[in-house]
Amino acid sequence: MKRREFLALAGVGALASVTLSSCSLISGTTPKATSAGGAFPKTWKKPITIDVFDDLANYQGIQTGWFAKLVQDKFNMKLNVIAPNVAGGGETLFNTRAAAGELGDLVVLGSSQHLDESLKGGLLLDAASYYKNMSNVKKYDTAVTFTNKGKKGTFAFPTSVSALKPTQSSESTEPTFGPYLRWDLYKEAGFPEINTLEDLVPVLQDMQKSAPKAPNGKPVYGLSLFKDWDGNMMNNAKQPACYYGFDEMGFVLAAADGSSYESIVDSDSHYVRSLRFFSKASQAGLVDPDSPTQNYSTMFAKYQTGQVLFAFWPWLAQPAYNTTANMQEGRGFEIAPLKDMKIFSYGAEVYGNSNYSLGIGAKASDPERVAAFLDWLYSVDGVYANGSQTGSAAGPKDLTWTLASSKKPELNAFGQDAFLGGSTKQVPADWGTGTFTKGVSALNVTTVTAVDVDPSTGYSFAYQMWPSYEKLIANPLTKSWSSHMGGAGTTMEYLRDHKKIIVAPGSGYVAPVDDSETQTLRNQIKTIIVQDSWKMAMATSTSQFNSLLKDMQNTVNGLGYKKVLKVDMEHAKAQNATRLTVAKKFG
Amino acid sequence: MTTQAVLQEAASSNLVREQENTLKRGSRKRVGGKPNGKKSIGMFLCILPFLVLIFVFSYLPLYGWIFSLYDYQPALGLQGSAFVGFQWFEMLVSSPTQMAQILQVLANTLAMSFLGIATSILPLIFAVFLNEVKAPWFRNIVQTLTTLPNFISWVLVYMIAFSLFSSSGLVNSVLTDSGIITTPVKFLDSGDHVWITMLLWSLWKGLGWGAIIYLAAITGIDPALYESARIDGAGRFQLMRFITIPQLMPTYVVLLMLSVANLLNNGMDQYYVFQNAFNMQHIQVLDLYVYNVGLTGNNLSLATAIGMLKSLISVILLLTVNLIAKRARGTSII
Numbered sequence: 001m002k003r004r005e006f007l008a009l010a011g012v013g014a015l016a017s018v019t020l021s022s023c024s025l026i027s028g029t030t031p032k033a034t035s036a037g038g039a040f041p042k043t044w045k046k047p048i049t050i051d052v053f054d055d056l057a058n059y060q061g062i063q064t065g066w067f068a069k070l071v072q073d074k075f076n077m078k079l080n081v082i083a084p085n086v087a088g089g090g091e092t093l094f095n096t097r098a099a100a101g102e103l104g105d106l107v108v109l110g111s112s113q114h115l116d117e118s119l120k121g122g123l124l125l126d127a128a129s130y131y132k133n134m135s136n137v138k139k140y141d142t143a144v145t146f147t148n149k150g151k152k153g154t155f156a157f158p159t160s161v162s163a164l165k166p167t168q169s170s171e172s173t174e175p176t177f178g179p180y181l182r183w184d185l186y187k188e189a190g191f192p193e194i195n196t197l198e199d200l201v202p203v204l205q206d207m208q209k210s211a212p213k214a215p216n217g218k219p220v221y222g223l224s225l226f227k228d229w230d231g232n233m234m235n236n237a238k239q240p241a242c243y244y245g246f247d248e249m250g251f252v253l254a255a256a257d258g259s260s261y262e263s264i265v266d267s268d269s270h271y272v273r274s275l276r277f278f279s280k281a282s283q284a285g286l287v288d289p290d291s292p293t294q295n296y297s298t299m300f301a302k303y304q305t306g307q308v309l310f311a312f313w314p315w316l317a318q319p320a321y322n323t324t325a326n327m328q329e330g331r332g333f334e335i336a337p338l339k340d341m342k343i344f345s346y347g348a349e350v351y352g353n354s355n356y357s358l359g360i361g362a363k364a365s366d367p368e369r370v371a372a373f374l375d376w377l378y379s380v381d382g383v384y385a386n387g388s389q390t391g392s393a394a395g396p397k398d399l400t401w402t403l404a405s406s407k408k409p410e411l412n413a414f415g416q417d418a419f420l421g422g423s424t425k426q427v428p429a430d431w432g433t434g435t436f437t438k439g440v441s442a443l444n445v446t447t448v449t450a451v452d453v454d455p456s457t458g459y460s461f462a463y464q465m466w467p468s469y470e471k472l473i474a475n476p477l478t479k480s481w482s483s484h485m486g487g488a489g490t491t492m493e494y495l496r497d498h499k500k501i502i503v504a505p506g507s508g509y510v511a512p513v514d515d516s517e518t519q520t521l522r523n524q525i526k527t528i529i530v531q532d533s534w535k536m537a538m539a540t541s542t543s544q545f546n547s548l549l550k551d552m553q554n555t556v557n558g559l560g561y562k563k564v565l566k567v568d569m570e571h572a573k574a575q576n577a578t579r580l581t582v583a584k585k586f587g
Numbered sequence: 588m589t590t591q592a593v594l595q596e597a598a599s600s601n602l603v604r605e606q607e608n609t610l611k612r613g614s615r616k617r618v619g620g621k622p623n624g625k626k627s628i629g630m631f632l633c634i635l636p637f638l639v640l641i642f643v644f645s646y647l648p649l650y651g652w653i654f655s656l657y658d659y660q661p662a663l664g665l666q667g668s669a670f671v672g673f674q675w676f677e678m679l680v681s682s683p684t685q686m687a688q689i690l691q692v693l694a695n696t697l698a699m700s701f702l703g704i705a706t707s708i709l710p711l712i713f714a715v716f717l718n719e720v721k722a723p724w725f726r727n728i729v730q731t732l733t734t735l736p737n738f739i740s741w742v743l744v745y746m747i748a749f750s751l752f753s754s755s756g757l758v759n760s761v762l763t764d765s766g767i768i769t770t771p772v773k774f775l776d777s778g779d780h781v782w783i784t785m786l787l788w789s790l791w792k793g794l795g796w797g798a799i800i801y802l803a804a805i806t807g808i809d810p811a812l813y814e815s816a817r818i819d820g821a822g823r824f825q826l827m828r829f830i831t832i833p834q835l836m837p838t839y840v841v842l843l844m845l846s847v848a849n850l851l852n853n854g855m856d857q858y859y860v861f862q863n864a865f866n867m868q869h870i871q872v873l874d875l876y877v878y879n880v881g882l883t884g885n886n887l888s889l890a891t892a893i894g895m896l897k898s899l900i901s902v903i904l905l906l907t908v909n910l911i912a913k914r915a916r917g918t919s920i921i
Binding site for chain 2: 089090091092094095096098099117118120121123218227285289290292293516517519520523524527530531532533534535554555557558559560
């Protein structure tokens with residue numbers, strides 16, 4: 001190559017690499033909110049559309065329906081939701097937007113790692129000057145201060161905050177985890193006693209025998225598994241461990257009361273026990289063969305059509321199958337207690353949910369309005385309106401519920417249709433357009449827990465806990481369950497009375513972010529664990545199961561499992577220490 | 588003679604030829620003893636855009652290798668991320684299990700590529716036989732139907748595979764309903780014969796398309812060859828064996844060479860859509876592994892390091908093939 005050509009090329013190259021590298025030259029300085037005016041204005045003149053980067057959202061695009069109208073009327077603002085869950089590609093969307101230096105005007109972060117990275121990258125605004133005026137968020141100042149501990153300003157706002165005691169369950173009428181069975185078939189089988197997890201196999205076999213085919217002609221299975229939520233381990237196999245008071249912390253299963261810590265790959269761990277249970281069930285023809293390839297929505301559809309007999313969670317099976325029509329005929333999912341269970345329950349979070357947080361984007365076009373909106377999300381109206389996506393908060397007053405003459409809240413005709421009738425009715429004209437379900441908040445983030453009490457009514461935000469609701473839904477199914485359970489009102493009531501639940505105090509503990517080496521090892525190891533767990537769950541013989549288990553243990557140990565386990569163990573113990581402190585402090 | 592002297596001589600002989608050419612063309616331009624500066628700048632400007640393109644798309648991306656030396660975090664940018672030296676490379680060879688992982692991935696990559704190369708003769712044979720079909724309408728139908736799958740994306744191919752072979756798919760339903768089996772056969776979610784099934788899928792997709800170039804080449808064969816062979820008494824199969832196939836061989840060899848250069852580039856879309864917990868061990872090829880580590884596992888630095896491995900092996904393979912070509916044919920390909 002001639003010298004001149006080379007120089008020319010080198011010039012072009014140098015230019016290009018300067019341009020490239022300048023993209024990534026985001027300085028680590030922290031943006032500060034400039035204006036520090038008084039209270040938020042009552043009206044907003046200029047209409048705007050804000051970008052909401054939302055790790056939790058399952059809807060992408062402009063918010064529609066009654067929630068959009070509420071926000072429009074109050075803030076003259078549209079919400080453009082950007083949802084990695086919908087866009088797909090894992091971390092790609094967060095990474096590209098983070099590298100570009102702007103996540104969105106309002107940011108909902110789904111992990112402490114995202115919060116950490118956003119802070120390091122200067123992607124969040126220091127909202128300290130607005131925080132002064134956020135009268136609704138201020139009520140949870142303990143949580144806000146805790147979330148921003150060690151940070152030079154107010155960057156993040158906690159979620160799922162609560163005014164309840166941390167030793168009280170945060171669940172309303174049903175626990176988060178629990179062995180739920182098709183009650184009608186369980187009854188038909190004569191309510192056989194279930195002493196422990198493994199006893200479910202013969203019980204489910206009996207139930208399957210009496211109903212081998214669903215009304216649509218498809219075969220009925222005891223268990224239908226899915227892979228969407230696999231993380232550090234196969235998600236489905238963790239659930240039975242929760243029936244015995246454990247929850248995960250990386251590769252560790254930690255007891256709610258700190259009494260024991262298990263490494264998941266140990267042959268005698270609750271995790272491997274669940275896998276063994278799956279394999280047994282699989283050999284008995286109880287596991288849906290579609291399990292390894294299907295996703296959550298396919299599986300959910302099977303619950304709707306009655307093709308599955310067992311559910312790990314009430315919030316999966318009941319909305320799917322316990323329709324008014326089914327319950328009137330006594331069909332539906334209810335908890336069938338294992339004699340030796342002690343279900344893990346999340347205590348109310350005085351400090352808020354440690355993993356999810358809200359923030360204002362560093363480059364927000366109108367940070368004051370975003371701050372005002374954020375504040376509204378923590379207000380009574382905001383909680384009723386925004387908290388309804390997950391089906392717990394009751395929705396806005398006068399749309400779905402009213403105060404009865406007795407001053408007690410009750411669902412009105414529209415609300416009954418929205419929550420119990422499959423949401424077929426259009427919202428009244430002055431609430432916008434569309435059905436109730438179409439218009440729920442796409443943010444999918446809980447600011448204040450629904451079990452908290454609305455001071456204006458004296459009852460919780462969750463309609464399921466209203467006395468009027470219990471009367472409303474009394475039906476052959478709940479009556480049959482209640483009479484078998486010795487007259488218990490709700491599942492939580494039964495579990496509390498029979499000491500079958502163990503509350504892990506809401507501590508707000510956040511495990512520190514892995515250093516990148518640990519993170520890489522973890523990613524490699526969890527892939528192996530998840531893959532081999534699926535193979536074990538579907539194993540056709542005990543010897544195959546054992547050899548797969550041995551393979552898995554050898555491979556993960558070879559990859560450096562011990563190193564990661566040590567980190568997780570420390571975190572689990574630190575979490576327990578925080579729980580104890582919090583329980584003592586707020587008791 | 589020194590290299591410089593050789594280059595000078597070559598340059599001057601080029602110059603002489605150029606002068607002769609200009610003279611022949613009867614140009615009125617003054618012919619001097621020194622090179623025409625203006626003209627060569629003009630010529631250089633003509634190729635400059637292409638040089639820039641090559642630089643931007645082939646050499647500039649090599650700058651990205653620098654990511655492998657950092658602990659890159661997108662929110663911080665490269666400048667904000669820690670410099671870790673060769674940490675990621677050391678990690679790849681840190682323990683026997685780690686090495687085994689990489690080797691398994693390499694084995695998958697090479698196996699699928701070699702199976703692909705080994706079956707690269709099939710489109711040729713297919714073309715030869717298709718050419719023997721005398722009814723044009725039938726030949727056209729077969730050609731269209733076999734070419735069509737090439738235009739279906741792998742995602743859709745997987746949809747087809749899923750609706751046919753999943754545990755509640757067509758095949759299993761038919762087999763269960765007719766009482767041949769009681770539990771569904773696991774076609775997709777099994778780790779057995781993954782290489783072969785993947786090969787069959789890609790053959791199904793690419794056979795007709797691969798045959799097109801040979802069909803074109805067949806029409807280019809001199810009809811006189813067939814005529815004289817027929818006069819010599821050659822039958823149909825002898826014509827195929829002694830005329831068609833030898834005539835197609837140069838085309839085949841060129842395509843084979845190109846596929847060797849692409850040995851490690853067996854793509855990832857096919858394997859990406861077909862992967863699941865059961866076949867992962869055998870289906871994970873290098874590109875897919877890089878994707879899984881970098882984007883799914885969110886470690887772009889390690890993914891870069893693994894990606895570099897690919898470049899390294901490609902260079903080694905290329906040099907090897909080049910050496911063989913040099914020995915066998917006397918000329919090198921690069």
